Amino acid sequence: xxxxxxxxxxxxxxxxxxxxxxxxxxxxxxxxxxxxxxxxxxxxxxxxxxxxxxxxxxxxxxxxxxxxxxxxxxxxxxxxxxxxxxxxxxxxxxxxxxxxxxxxxxxxxxxxxxxxxxxxxxxxxxxxxxxxxxxxxxxxxxxxxxxxxxxxxxxxxxxxxxxxxxxxxxxxxxxxxxxxxxxxxxxxxxxxxxxxxxxxxxxxxxxxxxxxxxxxxxxxxxxxxxxxxxxxxxxxxxxxxxxxxxxxxxxxxxxxxxxxxxxxxxxxxxxxxxxxxxxxxxxxxxxxxxxxxxxxxxxxxxxxxxxxxxxxxxxxxxxxxxxxxxxxxxxxxxxxxxxxxxxxxxxxxxxxxxxxxxxxxxxxxxxxxxxxxxxxxxxxxxxxxxxxxxxxxxxxxxxxxxxxxxxxxxxxxxxxxxxxxxxxxxxxxxxxxxxxxxxxxxxxxxxxxxxxxxxxxxxxxxxxxxxxxxxxxxxxxxxxxxxxxxxxxxxxxxxxxxxxxxxxxxxxxxxxxxxxxxxxxxxxxxxxxxxxxxxxxxxxxxxxxxxxxxxxxxxxxxxxxxxxxxxxxxxxxxxxxxxxxxxxxxxxxxxxxxxxxxxxxxxxxxxxxx
Amino acid sequence: xxxxxxxxxxxxxxxxxxxxxxxxxxxxxxxxxxxxxxxxxxxxxxxxxxxxxxxxxxxxxxxxxxxxxxxxxxxxxxxxxxxxxxxxxxxxxxxxxxxxxxxxxxxxxxxxxxxxxxxxxxxxxxxxxxxxxxxxxxxxxxxxxxxxxxxxxxxxxxxxxxxxxxxxxxxxxxxxxxxxxxxxxxxxxxxxxxxxxxxxxxxxxxxxxxxxxxxxxxxxxxxxxxxxxxxxxxxxxxxxxxxxxxxxxxxxxxxxxxxxxxxxxxxxxxxxxxxxxxxxxxxxxxxxxxxxxxxxxxxxxxxxxxxxxxxxxxxxxxxxxxxxxxxxxxxxxxxxxxxxxxxxxxxxxxxx
Numbered sequence: 001x002x003x004x005x006x007x008x009x010x011x012x013x014x015x016x017x018x019x020x021x022x023x024x025x026x027x028x029x030x031x032x033x034x035x036x037x038x039x040x041x042x043x044x045x046x047x048x049x050x051x052x053x054x055x056x057x058x059x060x061x062x063x064x065x066x067x068x069x070x071x072x073x074x075x076x077x078x079x080x081x082x083x084x085x086x087x088x089x090x091x092x093x094x095x096x097x098x099x100x101x102x103x104x105x106x107x108x109x110x111x112x113x114x115x116x117x118x119x120x121x122x123x124x125x126x127x128x129x130x131x132x133x134x135x136x137x138x139x140x141x142x143x144x145x146x147x148x149x150x151x152x153x154x155x156x157x158x159x160x161x162x163x164x165x166x167x168x169x170x171x172x173x174x175x176x177x178x179x180x181x182x183x184x185x186x187x188x189x190x191x192x193x194x195x196x197x198x199x200x201x202x203x204x205x206x207x208x209x210x211x212x213x214x215x216x217x218x219x220x221x222x223x224x225x226x227x228x229x230x231x232x233x234x235x236x237x238x239x240x241x242x243x244x245x246x247x248x249x250x251x252x253x254x255x256x257x258x259x260x261x262x263x264x265x266x267x268x269x270x271x272x273x274x275x276x277x278x279x280x281x282x283x284x285x286x287x288x289x290x291x292x293x294x295x296x297x298x299x300x301x302x303x304x305x306x307x308x309x310x311x312x313x314x315x316x317x318x319x320x321x322x323x324x325x326x327x328x329x330x331x332x333x334x335x336x337x338x339x340x341x342x343x344x345x346x347x348x349x350x351x352x353x354x355x356x357x358x359x360x361x362x363x364x365x366x367x368x369x370x371x372x373x374x375x376x377x378x379x380x381x382x383x384x385x386x387x388x389x390x391x392x393x394x395x396x397x398x399x400x401x402x403x404x405x406x407x408x409x410x411x412x413x414x415x416x417x418x419x420x421x422x423x424x425x426x427x428x429x430x431x432x433x434x435x436x437x438x439x440x441x442x443x444x445x446x447x448x449x450x451x452x453x454x455x456x457x458x459x460x461x462x463x464x465x466x467x468x469x470x471x472x473x474x475x476x477x478x479x480x481x482x483x484x485x486x487x488x489x490x491x492x493x494x495x496x497x498x499x500x501x502x503x504x505x506x507x508x509x510x511x512x513x514x515x516x517x518x519x520x521x522x523x524x525x526x527x528x529x530x531x532x533x534x535x536x537x538x539x540x541x542x543x544x545x546x547x548x549x550x551x552x553x554x555x556x557x558x559x560x561x562x563x564x565x566x567x568x569x570x571x572x573x574x575x576x577x578x579x580x581x582x583x584x585x586x587x588x589x590x591x592x593x594x595x596x597x598x599x600x601x602x603x604x605x606x607x608x609x610x
Numbered sequence: 611x612x613x614x615x616x617x618x619x620x621x622x623x624x625x626x627x628x629x630x631x632x633x634x635x636x637x638x639x640x641x642x643x644x645x646x647x648x649x650x651x652x653x654x655x656x657x658x659x660x661x662x663x664x665x666x667x668x669x670x671x672x673x674x675x676x677x678x679x680x681x682x683x684x685x686x687x688x689x690x691x692x693x694x695x696x697x698x699x700x701x702x703x704x705x706x707x708x709x710x711x712x713x714x715x716x717x718x719x720x721x722x723x724x725x726x727x728x729x730x731x732x733x734x735x736x737x738x739x740x741x742x743x744x745x746x747x748x749x750x751x752x753x754x755x756x757x758x759x760x761x762x763x764x765x766x767x768x769x770x771x772x773x774x775x776x777x778x779x780x781x782x783x784x785x786x787x788x789x790x791x792x793x794x795x796x797x798x799x800x801x802x803x804x805x806x807x808x809x810x811x812x813x814x815x816x817x818x819x820x821x822x823x824x825x826x827x828x829x830x831x832x833x834x835x836x837x838x839x840x841x842x843x844x845x846x847x848x849x850x851x852x853x854x855x856x857x858x859x860x861x862x863x864x865x866x867x868x869x870x871x872x873x874x875x876x877x878x879x880x881x882x883x884x885x886x887x888x889x890x891x892x893x894x895x896x897x898x899x900x901x902x903x904x905x906x907x908x909x910x911x912x913x914x915x916x917x918x919x920x921x922x923x924x925x926x927x928x929x930x931x932x933x934x935x936x937x938x939x940x941x942x943x944x945x946x947x948x949x950x951x952x953x954x955x956x957x958x959x960x961x962x
Contacts, residue, residue: 357861427696532873
């Protein structure tokens with residue numbers, strides 16, 4: 001079936017990269033399968049590899065959240081099927097606390113890194129950069145391939161940690177030492193933690209190989225006429241994302257290496273003055289600082305949230321403009337605000353650490369810089385609103401998810417103003433308010449942006465459309481469900497309910513939300529089921545969806561829509577087209593849209609005027 | 611069995627939805643793409659407006675429902691400041707939230723596709739962009755200003771008359787230490803910890819100041835209306851002293867002591883009356899992931915009248931007495947030779 005999809009593509013492949021040619025000389029058919037689908041160097045295929053791996057991870061990560069929501073929603077009930085699938089981790093149908101924490105840890109790690117970083121950037125950077133800037137492939141297709149395979153290796157190691165006897169890492173996705181450094185302090189800090197660290201190290205390599213490639217491709221390989229002020233906002237977003245990744249992931253890796261030393265080489269980078277009740281022994285380590293790890297972690301950790309959200313800002317801008325039939329409002333302001341966000345991303349990490357004993361004077365600077373990010377964010381929101389104003393809106397699934405994205409981004413962004421303010425953070429730190437905030441602003445928003453991009457570029461990826469009715473069902477249930485799940489959590493947070501608690505029955509201060517917890521869990525299950533519907537729609541449409549008959553089904557201006565319906569390796573047959581204008585000439589001079597490849601006419605209103 | 615049933619129902623639901631979706635695609639082909647598009651567009655435009663209206667009603671309803679379950683009156687002076695700041699922030703962000711969400715969904719509804727309309731080519735407007743750079747900047751300046759004003763009040767030095775209490779987190783409980791009559795905490799060293807000898811904190815008995823220190827796991831007693839300063843430690847991993855009613859929170863980091871201070875406003879007894887809950891207690895929650903017992907790491911704060919506090923304090927045995935139960939030693943009244951006694955005690959505990 002897969003052959004049918006790519007039939008056009010296959011006949012046009014320019015075979016310049018026959019890596020495994022010799023090995024499979026006798027089996028001509030098999031050889032093409034491996035070079036085309038597995039060790040492919042075509043950026044479009046690598047994008048699809050990232051996407052499919054990301055989808056699998058998203059299902060796993062989402063399923064974990066359903067499992068631990070069962071515990072939160074129904075703390076007094078037992079679910080025998082849990083014992084069937086989890087064995088000793090759910091004896092009698094009830095999650096073991098240790099495993100509950102393993103689930104939340106894995107849910108966070110998987111979704112933040114494996115889905116919303118690799119699955120998102122990996123997919124759209126690989127797919128859109130060459131197509132939108134007019135390049136035949138990435139600067140280094142081989143490095144690009146390596147990037148995916150490092151991601152794959154990281155995935156294998158991470159999955160394997162689920163099956164070790166002492167269980168996967170369970171110290172939270174942030175893995176703060178000393179808890180993550182001492183196997184005697186927690187089961188998950190035994191071999192599971194080592195596997196977690198190895199997987200993350202491989203992941204960092206994947207990210208660096210990918211990002212360096214994205215940056216050099218964007219800067220060096222744009223087609224004639226494609227100046228940086230003419231590239232679609234997606235490209236700017238992906239460029240900033242890649243820069244953030246290159247500058248911050250190495251710091252995370254250094255933090256992990258020190259942690260590995262503390263775990264196995266007897267060093268004391270993070271350890272000091274520790275007496276473990278489980279062994280009744282004092283450790284020899286003295287003079288280390290547990291806070292050092294938090295600085296190293298959040299120096300990546302905070303840019304990481306922009307690594308997640310920036311690409312979707314770009315995708316949403318393009319999808320929204322194309323479906324509003326109107327240029328994106330304030331292109332330069334959009335670029336400038338993304339630049340400001342990228343710079344500020346590096347200057348705010350300690351707002352995660354207001355209550356660690358950080359010097360309050362230092363904290364004041366982080367308050368100022370953190371709240372400063374609200375300014376470029378506000379500019380972006382108002383620009384999106386103005387893009388909708390007086391447009392002629394087509395509610396394609398991509399457009400609906402873009403509108404949903406803006407709504408979520410507003411809701412989640414505003415609660416960031418609470419948490420960035422150190423005074424309020426004293427009360428709200430590590431409560432459900434934080435859960436609500438970051439799930440809305442970078443979890444749900446990023447997923448909405450990703451869905452917008454997927455629905456919009458699916459025809460370009462597979463030459464077919466996804467089913468619209470399923471897409472609308474997917475959108476509406478997800479939008480309503482996401483608000484129903486996360487909006488009430490703000491109230492729990494204001495009540496001070498701590499995150500990472502699996503049972504509130506022992507607490508007089510936090511046990512007033514039993515009904516709400518049950519409600520949230522039920523909605524979670526429904527929303528998760530609807531995501532499976534999306535996955536089904538995705539794979540079904542890949543093979544059986546309605547075929548795309550025209551080159552440019554959305555009537556969009558971008559270069560990607562000038563390629564054949566199923567582009568081969570190399571993207572354009574013949575010359576790469578030349579670009580004469582920006583990517584947002586929608587509704588100009590009474591015309592529906594003007595492709596970037598069309599020369600500026602003699603009587604046309606000059607660029608930037610209206 | 612019931613699990614299988616649920617899976618079967620889910621599968622059936624999937625198949626039904628899928629068949630409907632597939633059928634609707636065929637219908638759209640029959641009806642013509644343009645007509646289907648226009649119909650879908652109208653439905654979604656209407657739904658967006660409906661979502662806005664129902665959503666805002668939902669927000670109001672949610673507020674009404676949870677109003678009584680969150681934020682009871684703050685029980686400390688710092689808590690009051692935090693609540694004030696919270697209300698200022700809720701007011702400003704609430705206005706922005708309502709305006710922007712209304713604009714978003716109203717624009718979406720109003721400017722939905724119509725054959726007659728031509729989208730307005732409007733690529734940028736410097737004045738508008740300057741406006742919505744300046745207005746958020748001003749609003750945020752107000753928030754930063756207020757926030758930092760309270761932040762420095764809350765994190766500033768504790769008053770001199772403050773009671774100092776040490777609180778130490780361990781997997782999974784809390785240890786409280788009072789400095790005793792001399793008002794000075796004695797020296798401790800973590801390698802000296804010996805739980806079998808009831809020396810949970812590793813106090814050094816050759817330090818005189820340590821001998822009258824009181825160590826307890828029962829509850830943290832403090833005096834109503836009197837500032838209290840907490841010196842926060844951890845014995846193993848990072849914990850966090852979360853005091854939800856006082857609105858205070860501070861990490862407990864092994865090897866790096868942290869502090870916080872506040873003035874409790876109501877006694878536990880008064881809070882029982884105020885909340886109408888006879889079982890009310892001020893709870894200490896661990897707010898930093900610390901292992902499998904994290905969710906159950908609870909402590910209790912008892913805020914009492916000064917007289918009751920003195921009475922409680924007088925009843926406490928010092929840690930030294932508990933760890934060194936020999937009848938000869940008289941640690942309660944350190945005599946001239948107490949150094950020698952302490953020294954033997956230390957050498958004994960070290961030799962173990």
